[in-house]
Amino acid sequence: MNLWNDERKIPKISINVKIKVKTDTPEEFAAWNSVFGYIMKKPRTKLEFITVNSLRKLPLHELTVEDLKRYLSEEDYTQLLKIEGIFNYKLTNDIKAFILAVLRLPIKNIEELLNVKSNAI
Secondary structure, X not given: OOOOOOOOOOOOOOOOOOOOOOOOOHHHHHHHHHHHHHHHOOOOOHHHHHHHHHHOOOOXXXXXXXXXXXXXXXXXHHHHHOXXXXXXXXXXXXXXXXXXXXXXXXXXXXXXXXXHHHHHO
């Protein structure tokens, strides 16, 4: 789609994000950097950023890596397992929302997971 209705090229946008997370050990710090680097190499489109906005409204602090297992590819799950403690207990909703959007977990599935968790309590 050409936004300008002429022959100008559409610019490509690249966004780099660096997020520092409080870690307890150098190994945990290295794991976070490795996994976040893996996540940032995944393709991102405007859709992921729109999804982040919708996900931010959900109580993502309740989600754990184990909860997400059936919705993730084996590789994505293996990567998140490396930072399970960070993901489960140290990330803000905004960062979790970004990660889940880039990993392309459907909002519907996340809402179902959260409903099941809240009904189990």
